[in-house]
Amino acid sequence: MMxxxxxxxxxxxxxxxxxxxxxxxxxxxxxxxxxxxxxSIIQSFVAQAKxxxxxxKSVGHISLNFSVQDKDKLTNExxxxxxxxxxxxxxxxxxxxxxxxxxxxxxxxxxxxxxRVDNNGKTISDNNDRYRSxxxxxxxxxxxxxxxxxxxxxxxxxRLREPDKTKYEIYYYLNALVPKCKTWNQLLxxxxxxxxDSQFKYKGQTGEIQGITFTKNGYSxxxxxxxxxxxxxxxxxQLKQNVFSLNQTQNKSQQQSPTKDIIESTLDALSxxxxxxxxxxxxxxxxxxxxxxxxxxxRKKKRQFRPKF
Numbered sequence: 677m678m679x680x681x682x683x684x685x686x687x688x689x690x691x692x693x694x695x696x697x698x699x700x701x702x703x704x705x706x707x708x709x710x711x712x713x714x715x716s717i718i719q720s721f722v723a724q725a726k727x728x729x730x731x732x733k734s735v736g737h738i739s740l741n742f743s744v745q746d747k748d749k750l751t752n753e754x755x756x757x758x759x760x761x762x763x764x765x766x767x768x769x770x771x772x773x774x775x776x777x778x779x780x781x782x783x784x785x786x787x788x789x790x791x792r793v794d795n796n797g798k799t800i801s802d803n804n805d806r807y808r809s810x811x812x813x814x815x816x817x818x819x820x821x822x823x824x825x826x827x828x829x830x831x832x833x834x835r836l837r838e839p840d841k842t843k844y845e846i847y848y849y850l851n852a853l854v855p856k857c858k859t860w861n862q863l864l865x866x867x868x869x870x871x872x873d874s875q876f877k878y879k880g881q882t883g884e885i886q887g888i889t890f891t892k893n894g895y896s897x898x899x900x901x902x903x904x905x906x907x908x909x910x911x912x913x914q915l916k917q918n919v920f921s922l923n924q925t926q927n928k929s930q931q932q933s934p935t936k937d938i939i940e941s942t943l944d945a946l947s948x949x950x951x952x953x954x955x956x957x958x959x960x961x962x963x964x965x966x967x968x969x970x971x972x973x974x975r976k977k978k979r980q981f982r983p984k985f
Contacts, residue, residue, distance in 0.1 A: 677817045679809045684735040687721040694787045700779030708772035727797035736790040743823035744783040765812045770794045839895040
């Protein structure tokens with residue numbers, strides 16, 4: 677279950693979109709509005725919004741999206757139950773609203789339109805609404821036994837526009853390569869093959885790395901913006917775990933060939949996404965160079981911080 681929150685100033689456009697018959701719309705729930713027609717619904721919202729004309733954006737619009745894996749279990753009645761609890765936890769209470777289900781997409785989803793001016797003329801707060809909504813969605817997903825995904829598993833990338841298209845492309849590269857690499861140099865080298873440039877962010881004037889930015893097609897994203905599990909610290913942890921796991925499960929004589937084959941097979945699979953050719957590398961030689969660079973960096977730091985007497 678995921679929510680997208682939008683706030684606006686005009687009820688007409690929102691109501692017309694939610695009740696568009698081309699989307700196979702079914703009204704599931706409503707309160708405080710006259711349901712005779714779209715015009716009567718809009719008039720009901722507008723009349724109450726006038727109780728607080730100083731509020732610029734009185735329209736609350738939230739789309740709640742569920743996984744296609746939950747399609748069979750999400751009856752209209754269950755969706756109303758889940759959304760009502762979501763509204764209660766979000767403190768969207770004592771106000772007008774309509775809830776409609778659309779059938780124009782493969783995954784189940786509903787649209788909630790509510791008046792941010794409540795029945796007493798008070799404002800329904802939007803303070804930290806996106807943070808609160810994300811937390812509540814996760815809790816309700818767990819409570820009702822709904823499918824929980826990262827949100828990127830079933831994205832139809834051919835429908836995406838820039839910069840989202842590039843962001844998801846970077847996500848796929850990282851998601852495939854990070855588990856297979858042992859060092860940052862190895863990972864960045866492989867990313868560069870597909871036109872992904874990488875730049876570390878340092879703390880002040882020190883050599884301490886704080887973050888990383890990935891750039892492709894002229895668009896740049898920090899690791900955490902690509903995905904929260906792909907921040908610098910999380911990638912760094914995963915790379916170290918890869919080395920630890922390899923040392924635990926393979927002896928020295930077995931490390932060379934399998935590791936190389938795994939990474940090269942991953943790059944071959946990714947070649948369908950990118951347009952750059954894949955060439956073989958001697959990864960043991962790369963690992964040796966990485967160790968040499970690491971030792972040299974350690975020596976430089978020792979010389980830099982050697983106390984003077």
